[in-house]
Amino acid sequence: MKNKILFTIIMMTVVVLCSCTKKEAALTPSEENQGYVVPQGTNDYDATIVNFYNKFGTYLLYEFTDKDTYWTPTGWKNATPSTTTAGFWNTGYEMVKANPLYIKKQLALLDSTWFRYYTDKFLNEYLPTKIMLCTKIDSVYATLISFSPVTYVKSTKAVGAWYNYDNICVSNAGPAIDTMKAADKKAYTARINLIFAQSIVGRKLAKATTDFAAVANYSVTYTTYAAAYGQGILYPYSSSPTADLDWGYYIMAMVSMSETNLNASTANTDATFRGILNATKDVNGKIRTRYNKVRNYYITNYNVDLQAIGNAAN
Known part of the structure; x- marks a missing residue:
């Protein structure tokens, strides 16, 4: 009788443990299911975007919500005006989504200034989940212009690319791409690869030997x-x-x-x-x-x- 009772207790414990394990696993978000679908349209460049996803598992998105790019588990990262100090803006960034007429040119620019420098093995391991195709990206901050009274104004600076949590925003899907000079492309190369490196660090993928x-x-x-x-x-x-x-x-x-x-x-x-x-x-x-x-x-x-x-x- 004691053996039967002991066996029953053990089996009940195993069932409880298994149930807990399955429940915890169910709560873990899957990297395989991000809620995005490509292609997002029927343009000639959509095939390039689909092929990129199939190869690297990264979404090149030109249709997305503010939450897709600005949200993080610790809060939204878009710049916002202060509710207590007139003229003051909390530090963050602002993006303008891609102009569809320039996305094909932007994809070619990304390939020549970013992707071509890495092997498929590197990109498969280190690319973020999402790359947001944008017309422009600005860093936003507050500038103090007066001490009496204390007065701030919103200031912006075009930055070309920005890393945030699980995504990188990239600019130049707009008219500015048509006037880029060699020096502009060099600066863009430096910026976008620096941002890529920052994202590798931010996602804790940089591991020292x-x-x-x-x-x-x-x-x-x-x-x-x-x-x-x-x-x-x-x-x-x-x-x-x-x-x-x-x-x-x-x-x-x-x-x-x-x-x-x-x-x-x-x-x-x-x-x-x-x-x-x-x-x-x-x-x-x-x-x-x-x-x-x-x-x-x-x-x-x-x-x-x-x-x-x-x-x-x-």
């Missing part, structure tokens, strides 16, 4: 850029750097700056990537050591030279 992590000492609290640079740390010293975050910053440096700029003599108080390979910043040679580790990792494992992107963009 053991030998890269071992070069720097993260147990110390650094108080200056010079001290952090001496350890090979590029991530802002005041924001709790880690090996993974640093790895991502090395990616950003390569895709956004040429080797000439990276080797330029620059003060060790400077917070940009300029001069990180010069002895003025890299006093112990640790930045160059780590730089080579990151660059060689992607060449070896993905056949992608990240520095070739920065060289082409500058």
